[in-house]
Amino acid sequence: MGERKGVLVDPGGRIGADLLALELPRWRFQVVDSLAAAQKALSQAMPQIGLIVFDRKRPLPTDELEALLARHDTEWLALFEEGFEAAARLPSRLLRSFHDFHSSPFDRDRLEVMLGHAWGKLQLLHQNGPPVAIEASYGMVGQSAPMRQLYRKIAKIVAVDAPVLIGGESGSGKELVARAIHRYSGRADGPFIAMNCGGISPSLIHSELFGYERGAFTGASQRKVGNIEAASCGVLFLDEIGDLPLEMQSSLLRVLQDRTITRVGGTERVQVDVRVIAATHVDLVRAVAEGRFREDLLYRLNVVGLKLPALRERVEDIPLLAQQMFEECRSKGSPVRGFSSAAMSALMAHSWPGNVRELRNRIHHALVMSDHRLLTPEDLGLAEAASAEPPTLEALRASVERELIETSLKKCRNNVSATARQLGVSRVTLYRMIDRLKIVL
Ligand SMILES: Nc1ncnc2c1ncn2[C@@H]1O[C@H](COP(=O)(O)OP(=O)(O)OP(=O)(O)O)[C@@H](O)[C@H]1O
Ligand SMILES: [Mg+2]
Structure with a gap:
């Protein structure tokens, strides 16, 4: 032993x-x-x-x-x-x-x-096994089962050169993973060029990606290398790929197939050697179904797919992450020593719609604003999460029922028979429910 x-x-x-x-x-x-x-x-x-x-x-x-x-x-x-x-x-x-x-x-x-x-x-x-060393976790913090699974996938991804599609909610670490894949892959010595497809006007995206020749359009006084060429021998990170306009999706697909580009206003086909890593917080399968995303491009990008777990799916990582963010954000000489136990409980109870970024921001904000030696739930803006008891199933059911009945009654202008019919219950049952839920007619 x-x-x-x-x-x-x-x-x-x-x-x-x-x-x-x-x-x-x-x-x-x-x-x-x-x-x-x-x-x-x-x-x-x-x-x-x-x-x-x-x-x-x-x-x-x-x-x-x-x-x-x-x-x-x-x-x-x-x-x-x-x-x-x-x-x-x-x-x-x-x-x-x-x-x-x-x-x-x-x-x-x-x-x-x-x-x-x-x-x-x-x-x-810690049933998941002995902790994963920070080097083995690609610089990421997390020991939970979903994170361990992610590290195992990354280990395979860095060993090959195929495109990667990273999914996951906002702030869950998609860019962090993309950078890690670059840093730990054979392309580590090449550049990492990041581009947010949602942040550039559709009219500019083409020349941003492909570059242009001198005189290609008014104002093009000299040749400009686009992001695809600039990422040569390295990684092109296409963030929010779901926002790429449809016609650009076709152009990108051609690049992935032929590994060549043509600059705007040019005729020469230039060989390019890039690995594309794309990220999205939207469901691209649904975007395909709705005609907003090309299916063939999705398959091409999704040769290997990664999905980042939301923070609420890995609550056990929160203390570790919180500690890490605390040390990163704490300025030298700050009198704040750490988290109170109430603060830590509040952090673990919160649902984190903004994931790790939200965690980082809350801790940073609390460190700047706090007058305490130990951060409180109030400092973190989580006073409610700390005090609120989780609702019981009974209370939850009652609130859903009340809402349903009230909306139906309104629609049927308080006509109980019509409402009962609409809800599929007898008049007697509906009266009983109205009574129990204290709904005023
Ligand atoms: N596992 C982790 N360990 C340490 N820090 C993390 C982890 N995951 C995310 N972060 C940090 O959280 C912040 C947000 O991460 P990142 O920018 O990679 O998220 P994202 O998924 O790209 O978000 P968005 O969808 O909003 O672009 C960064 O400061 C990042 O360093
Ligand atoms: Mg991002």
């Missing part, structure tokens, strides 16, 4: 020594003397067990402690110095963050059981 790791936070350097002296088999502890050092140690390797020593001579700052305990990738154990009533002084929300407690003098058997339980729980929570 492999070695089990833990971080031992021992501010006084006395009590922890007693634990180390027990030389528990299988366990290796990294000893740190502050909560800040513990944050760092935990960021470098995870998942781990965290042990915190409560030493009466070296009290720990409660807010920093709360920030550390808000990490969900660690199981926490508290070790109290003999006779030290620290537990009684800790707020109960912090106490709840600990898996178990023990007081010195240490009992070897009790400690082993406690550590074993915490380790077992950690394994259950």
Whole structure:
């Protein structure tokens, strides 16, 4: 069985020594003397067990402690110095963050059981297997099953040279993945040229893509190389490909088939060697069905397809991502230490329509505006998410029924018989429902 790791936070350097002296088999502890050092140690390797020593001579700052305990990738154990009533002084929300407690003098058997339980729980929570190293995750943050699947797909994609189509909601990391494919593929030394097909007026797209010869049109005083040529030996990233006008779709298809282009106003066919990576947040299959996107181009682009999971489909990645964004956005000397446990719960409860970008923006905004040492749900603009209880099925059903009946009644000018007919229920049933839902006729 492999070695089990833990971080031992021992501010006084006395009590922890007693634990180390027990030389528990299988366990290796990294000893740190502050909560800040513990944050760092935990960021470098995870998942781990965290042990915190409560030493009466070296009290720990409660807010920093709360920030550390808000990490969900660690199981926490508290070790109290003999006779030290620290537990009684800790707020109960912090106490709840600990898996178990023990007081010195240490009992070897009790400690082993406690550590074993915490380790077992950690394994259950990280059933996906050992964490993927940051290099193996192409610079992306996420350890959830959908992200692991994504990394495995990227590993295959970087080994071939086919076009790629990346789908996924807004802010879910499509461009990040496109850049990663470039950086880890054989084209890493070539350029990465990004172009947003939705951001350029249709009249300009053609020359942006293909370039033009001198004198091709008024104002074309010299030859201009288009994006396809500029991406030679590298990657052309076509963002929002769904916005490409239909006639440009045909031109792009020809490029993918013949690997040649003709500049606007030119006759020469120029050989090009580019890998096209396209991204879209719209469903292109539907766009094809509606006649807005060419089916043959879709097949050509979608030789390998990738779909990024929405953040709400990988809630377990939120603590890790939040920590990463916090460190990226926090300016030097900022008094903010981390997230309160209420803030972390609110982050995990939010539905993230804007995905990782929204997460980043909320954290950045909170860091700038917060007056607290620990970010609160209010700082993140998530006070409602933090307090709102999830609706019960019963309440949800009632609100749907009420809406339906009220709309029908309105349509039928409050004629109950007509409404009942429209809804497919008897008059008696409808009256009963109106009564139950307290609908005023
Ligand atoms: N897995 C991840 N790990 C770390 N950062 C991420 C991850 N996914 C997205 N981001 C960050 O989130 C932000 C948005 O990502 P990106 O621009 O790639 O999204 P997008 O899907 O292209 O969005 P849009 O559809 O709005 O163009 C960026 O700052 C990016 O670095
Ligand atoms: Mg994008």
